[in-house]
Amino acid sequence: MSKCFTNGQRIRHTIGINKVMIGKYNSKTNRIVLDDTTELRGPCGLANEHYKREKLLYGHRDGWGTCECEVGGKWISTYSLPD
Secondary structure (H helix, E strand, C coil), X not given: CCCCCCCCXXXXXXXXXXXXXXXXXXXXXXXXXXCCCCEECCHHHHHHHHHHHCCCCCCCCCHHHHEEEEECCEEEXXXXXXX
């Protein structure tokens, strides 16, 4: 994640059209941190936590393929980030 995100950068996961979970990247811990201070290991962790909190079937989710990060005020897919 340290190669893809900057400290404080927002990362979100969406289920359907109106269920959104947003965390911020913490470069010191290399984790995504939610508002309630829950620390997640990466986009996959964010996706799994979102499904879990929505009481939906969760397990291994492809967070890199389904999450977005905020860049310059716009949300872009984490899947399409440059190497």
